[in-house]
Amino acid sequence: MHLLSQLLGRPVRGETNVPLGTLDDLVIRMEEGPYPSVTGLVVRAGRRRFFVPANQLRELSGVALLSSARVDLKQFQRREDEVLLGRDVLDHQIIDIAGHRVVRVNDIQITQVDASFRVVGVDTSLKAIVRRAGPRALADRIIGGQIIDWANLHYLAGTAPVRLKVSYDRLADLHPVDLARIVDALSLRESATIVAALDDETVAETLEEVSDSRLADLIEGMDQERAADILEEMDPGVAADVLEDLDETVAEQLLAKMEPEDAAEIQTVLAYDEDSVGRIMITEIVRVAEGSTVGAALALLRSLDEVPNPLLAIYVVAQDQPETLQGIVRLRSLILADPATPLQELMDEDMPTIHPDEPAEQAARLLAEYNLLAIPVIDEHEHLVGVVTVDDALAVLMPEIWQRRSSRMFH
Amino acid sequence: MKTPDQTLAPPRDGKATGRPKPSLRARLLLMMAVVGPGIITANVDNDAGGITTYSVAGAHYGYSLLWMLGLVALALIIIQEMSARLGVVTGKGLADLIRERMGIRATLAIVGVLLIANLANTVSEFAGVAASMEIFGISKFISVPVVAVGVWLLIVKGSYKFVERIFLVASALYLTYGVSGVMANPPWMEVLQASVTPTFHFDSNYIIIVVTIIGTTIAPWMQFYQQASIVDKGLRVEDYAYERLDVIIGSVFAVVIAAFITIACAATLFKHGLRIETAKDAALGLGPLAGSNAAALFALGLLNASVFSAAILPLSTAYVVCEALGWEAGVNRNLKEAPVFFGVYTALIVLGAGIILLPIKSLIQAMLASQTLNGVLLPVILIAMLVLINDRELMGDYVNGRVFNIISWAMVVVLIGLTALLVITSVFPNFLT
Structure with a gap:
């Protein structure tokens, strides 16, 4: 078990203990299964940063030991779908799916599984902050805090400066109330990314539980066709509340884009005052x-x-x-x-x-x-x-x- | 509600899906929607500490500090513009960015700095409450606890949004300084000349007031607050031109008000050689306009500004702390879900109010000291902002230009230099003279 914060900055040595530089970062690929594996190391030697593929990595404790002394010193260039653990994950926000909250990554746990090194969890505790910011003597006494299993985390696609394919299935499975809580806790831009990736019905159910102002901002920020589709899926009472919070012209444009039936239903509800029976009643009855x-x-x-x-x-x-x-x-x-x-x-x-x-x-x-x-x-x-x-x-x-x-x- | 004329209109430039060029009305609407964070932040900026600092500057130094305000306005625009640019490009708050790009140690240092500065500011807001109510003969032992509990409830019970507008409208009370400044009939030629003639003295009181003016006008909380409002509104790079206008208008407005407070007090108090020892003295600056009602008018303005900021500052600080360290935040959470958020918020109010209830000799001095501290801490925040805005991976083509960088770094150097002078002259009063 290794902690990323204790690996970064440590020496990297080649086969015969030749010093090559210090560990600058670890590269992972997101798409591989629940626990992404480390695909390589970024090593810093002076001003140069170069890449060492993971298959050359033999040991990671204290010093990173390579199986050969031969490395390609070409300046490191990030490729598409490559995520840097130190730069793009550590200290960033991540969604704790099981806890339905947004947390910050204070440290990252890495474990050797057979021949490969894999990211297995994230430490979100205050202990990890003290361990990283405090003096080393203190740091060594503080071991783990709250470790969240990586399989229970959702990495935000917008975090790394590369285009990432991230699966939203696990988020879509959350109860709308819990998902709404996450959407509320994220920044508007991150929450818009999530909303854009989910299907209309899930979004409608979720947005019904989101705070009014966030809801209005999200609807106004999205494509009007999509917004109209989502409003159609919503309870007419809630949709009416949303439209009232929007700019009048935008609300009219959205109504015009909706199926006439749904639009008519919402307009009926809109005729009633807020907080009146007409607003909370359901009109679908047998x-x-x-x-x-x-x-x-x-x-x-x-x-x-x-x-x-x-x-x-x-x-x-x-x-x-x-x-x-x-x-x-x-x-x-x-x-x-x-x-x-x-x-x-x-x-x-x-x-x-x-x-x-x-x-x-x-x-x-x-x-x-x-x-x-x-x-x-x-x-x-x-x-x-x-x-x-x-x-x-x-x-x-x-x-x-x-x-x-x-x-x-x-x- | 259908708009048949719109559906009948032929698609522009042959593309049915293309976004039509916004009409003038649409652009005006967009501008109104965007104009906001900068102007609101600037409004909150003229808080208890600000009013007091500008009054003292005018009363004790006459028009001689006016030249500074032009430079301060320029600095304010530069800094708030960077905060706006960081916000629209990244969609993230300042604390967020500091944590993600600069790591845990820098984050802790900056959050620490902000906590200290904002505690000092909260103290000054409660000093403002105490001072303004003393004008009405109400003891601080009544006014401060009442306002502290009131403000706490206002936010926690979630009724703040409703009251915010009242505060904002009441902020227009500042404008009375403009009228008063004109009615005092100051020697305009002299005012104008002083505004463009730089003067400087190497005595510690003078340097303190210089740092204090900078600290109160460009307070460290403003960058966090403004960027958060921009991010929360979802403003994007496309809105940047409007947002920059908002920032400029807000900054200029804030400094013009500051100038008029200074002029009003210079034309009345300084002329008669009066010094400001209590809030009642500062109220005399409004004499030409309000006559015998000056004290009441001043008290109302100061009270509004103090309560307004006393509500916003602790809240904004709690958000920053939680955002940086990854704890849940928000008034719509409960105490169990967001203990740190409510803890920081409550602690700031309790400490801020509590310190004012200690036997303090001069409320005016307390307010001034907090603003001096702002000025001393400002370079830390500024350096962090400059590091972030020049990060090409983060900002792409929106990094600072070279001239912009030279001016900004020069500002940092000047600020640090002033702080150094402040320390030297305070410890060795005769060192430089």
């Missing part, structure tokens, strides 16, 4: 005409391309008038009933409803008071326009969650 049976309703549900999530109840509406709510049938009753039962028998007709202009808090209060999972939203024309679920209401009741999403401060 409507079934009165007179249907349980079996018919279940068959309808199964035939849907997109089933609302969460699915808490189905809404029984008047024949030929899908806006007129007759009553609701909860999922529980629906599943337990015999398929031949008419929906009318299971239907709850006497439930509280709420107007879209009412404050969102009011919906939360009703949900809590009546022990409901969802509450239908009925507008002034007696039309069913959506429902507020307990999920959405929870965010209103827990202001600290909102605060997380609120403003990202300047530095």
Whole structure:
């Protein structure tokens, strides 16, 4: 086990202990498996920096010992996809995927595996800082701190001055809330690089959890076609909030680029005040005409391309008038009933409803008071326009969650 | 919301995907969006320490220090322009860059310097709070703790963004100095002549005020703060021309205000041989404009500037420390997630306020001393910036030109020279005379 900080600057010797110079840096390739191997050494001798391929490296402890005394003294030139451990990784930011945070590399752990040397972990502890900055006597007493396995790290592609192929699969697998946390912690430019590499759906889910100002900056900074695609994937309420934070002309341009259906939906939501029921309600609900049976309703549900999530109840509406709510049938009753039962028998007709202009808090209060999972939203024309679920209401009741999403401060 | 006339317009130069040349309106909008970090930073720059320093400079030295302000403005523009360039080209904060390009030891040294300078500045902001409230007859043992707790809550509870605008608008109170300076009817020919005639004395008080003026106008925190705002706004190289304009306007504005504070105090206090011992004395500079209300007007301006900066400085410092050493930061994190961030932030406020509550003879002296320290520490930050901006791997073609470098390094040399003189004249008062 070696620590990079204790290798850099140490002497490099050839076969018969001939001094060749000092170790300036280690070169790695990123694409090889979970633990990148050292492909070579950059050795400094006076003003010259030259490259020694790793297959000439025999030992790395204390002094770097080479297997031959013959080296090519040509000035070192970095090639594409080559990353320098000391220059491009040490002291730089890196994503700790398992910890969902952005950390700084205070030291790098290298291990000999068979014939090759591999990067196995990164030390992010304060101990490593003291070890590197303090006097040597102190440094030797401080061994490892928090070592993070390299396999759990995501190297930021923008860090090294070369074009790198970095896999984003592991980031895409993160929970949107955790990924959002990382996107918020990075600089705007780094976070834009990550957002550019992920698919629309993942980005939409993630951005819904990102702070408002970061979200607006990211959307404004990206290609408009892409921004429109991402907004389409978002919950219309959130998309409406985003558009409101943008410059008016940009918002209009984005709406014009979106699918007309999605744009119309967002514009409906935009008509309601911020913090009103209209903003937090979901508009995707399952409507079934009165007179249907349980079996018919279940068959309808199964035939849907997109089933609302969460699915808490189905809404029984008047024949030929899908806006007129007759009553609701909860999922529980629906599943337990015999398929031949008419929906009318299971239907709850006497439930509280709420107007879209009412404050969102009011919906939360009703949900809590009546022990409901969802509450239908009925507008002034007696039309069913959506429902507020307990999920959405929870965010209103827990202001600290909102605060997380609120403003990202300047530095 | 659709814009049919736009969709009907034929694609320009045959390329449907090509970005059309922005119209004048679009360019103005872009400019308004970009103009910001430089002007805001310059505004925060006229804080308690600044107002006090310029007042004392005018009251004790008359117009004789005005010539310096032109050079200070030039230096400020050069330094803030470099910070802006570093920001737009790299997309990273200054602390970030120092850590990545200069290593751990340099980082610790610079973070240490900034911690000391910003603690001194925070002390001076609370001195400003204490001094301004004393004008209203409120004891510092009430005003300082109240403001300290208030500022802490304002940031931690996340309601700062809302109040920021109020602070910014209230900053316009500085403009009263301009009016007052004119109404004092100073001998304009003499003012003009003094502005272009360099004079210098080798006595320690004079050198102290020179270093103090530089330190308060070009404070070390400004470069970190401005670069962070630029990076946070996502400004890019394409926005650079506008951003440079923002920096120049901000710097010139800050120094013009400084000049007017100096003139107002020179025309009133210096003329009558009065010295500034308390904030009330400094308020007399506003006499020609506000008459008997001068003290109240001065107190309000000083209070606003002090609270504004007392909120920003500790926060900006906490961000820099965490950014450089890799700890989580942000007011939207909780104490468990970001202990160092909240620790540094809280410690600065507690220490800053606490030091002012100690038996201090003169609040004015406390404010001046903190600004002198700024001036002494400035070269350290400046050298780091020069190393970074000349790093071709980092900056590409945006490295400094030769002339720019000569001027910048000359500035460093002058600053270090002044600090050396300051030390020598303080230890051996008669060494040079």
